[in-house]
Amino acid sequence: METAAPSANQYSKVIANSKRIRWDIDNDVIRRRRFDLEKTFLPSGLSLVNELDFMTSDDQRLLSQVQGRSYAYIFGLVERFIGAKVLEISRQHALGDQMALEALVRMADEELKHQELFRRMEAMMAADMPAGYVATADPNAVANAVLSKSSWSVLALTLDIELFTLAHYRASIEPRDDLCALWKDVFLAHWKEESQHAVLDELEFLREDARLNPAERDAAVGDLIDLVVAVDGILQAQARADATYFHSIAGTRYADAQRAAIGEGVLKAYRWQYIVSGVTATRFQEVLLGVLDDTQTARVMDALQPLLYAMPAAIRH
Template identity: 60%
Template sequence: METTMQNQTADTDTARFARCIEASKRVRWDIDEDVIRGRKLDMTQTFLPQGLSLVDDLAFLLAGERRFLSQVQGRTYAYIFGLVERFINAKVLEISRDHALGDQTALEALIRFSDEELKHQELFRRIETLAGEQMPAGYKQAGDPDAVAQAVLGMSTWAVLMLTLHIELFTQLHYRESLEPDETLSPLFKDVFLFHWKEESQHAIMDELELRRIDAAMTAEQRDKAVDEFIDLVGAVDGLLQAQATEDTRYFLKVCGRRFSESEQQAVGNGFLKAYRWQYILSGAQHRPFQRILGDLINETQAQRINDALAPLVAA
């Protein structure tokens, strides 16, 4: 009976991988022909919507300052996605080896996943170049993608896949609920995340399939340790966000063109960090699909440990 159920699960997974391949072929896009199309970023336009930038919290900013803040955050938004896709691609290539002499459908799907992640990294590098051409000098990235990837990949596959799933689910949430409905955004910036979303939808399905496969082979002790590693990874993400918020606050205040009071400067810094924690941690942690999958794999004690770790970020 157990063998029969395992075979049925394997057949179901293969069918889901096959659908991911079909979707990948259907939505396939090219950076130059479909996304950039010879355009440049227009500094008279907003990049990130209020639902992500939380700029409405800073009522003392003038209209142009609000727009510039959205552009700084938008540049960081693209940079962070390019950064995390470095370790995501490395992990996808690693787990694809498990299927090399087995399920060739799963192998093809994961190789396509990897190829698309490489394309996404290139797209975000191109956007960084375009942003650098239009924005004043002085913007600084707080983390090196390779160094971050090496640190993340030192954790268990379960923890890395859980973080990956979290990221790729909130990517879709952000596009559907904030970016897509806002008609005031830069068309080029919006298109970057439209086309990114089209392929991330398949990636999240494969994240879940591989996460559940890895989880099924773990002992209770291994899973308990992996939960702690996932908590550590979320803490490391928050550390990166704090560093980037500091850099972006410095850049914004330097370039903005007027002097702010000490309390206003502090509010700007707090605003950057609050927005980044919302974008990269809390919006995904509260997303029901992520909560459902996480809840399927952990017990109540482990869930409480995760909630306790997130509580200070929510409170802040």
């Protein structure tokens, strides 16, 4: 499929917005505050704790905090490979479109800032929450594995991540007034800059797609499917660790069947957050499926089918 070349005006708008909304971690986000453990972190539209209706409200709040901690950790994890990829593709513009170069260098700088913000969050939460939390994946190992795949597949995955970041904030985080104020402000700040990144992701994905022949695109679709499988493996490991951590705090007040349901609920929530909410988003489907033929589309949808159960009950019905 033929794709129009990105215009300098599109990149210049991103630069202007980046300058306008730029924020500082200490002065604009943290502002000498701590996380309030009397409040929810991750809202139920993402944590799905409302589907575990046998849990007490206090334990639903605790599970939202455990998931909220991992939500920040996993964003920091994926931004390691996103930042590296953006620096790589920025070199393609180094002796050409200087607007594109500046926009991408700004994006890489902002992704580095986000990683620092999420490291700061983890240190603060570790100081205030009970010991025993485990982050199961190493950011550099994940980045090396992801970056070994084709640029097309990495950019497709990146676009998916940026788009669901925006959707999560708008649909689930922004409307809630009962969340921990600091936790909510972190993801407001994150959303502001990711809104520009999603524009660049789409531009660069389509630019990369225009370079591929049909056989190369076929191979790239296989890479994208491999990446989704790898992401799901990370989510499975973190869901097990987080359920174990939750139970270490909550104690023995849940029967074995309920404990199993909590573990399954956490995995469902993570699959919703990091896979299903993105691949079912209208814009992502428009962009991705717009460059695939029917056979390639079927391959992608077949690979995703076992995960689509993770759509929240409220949306399914």
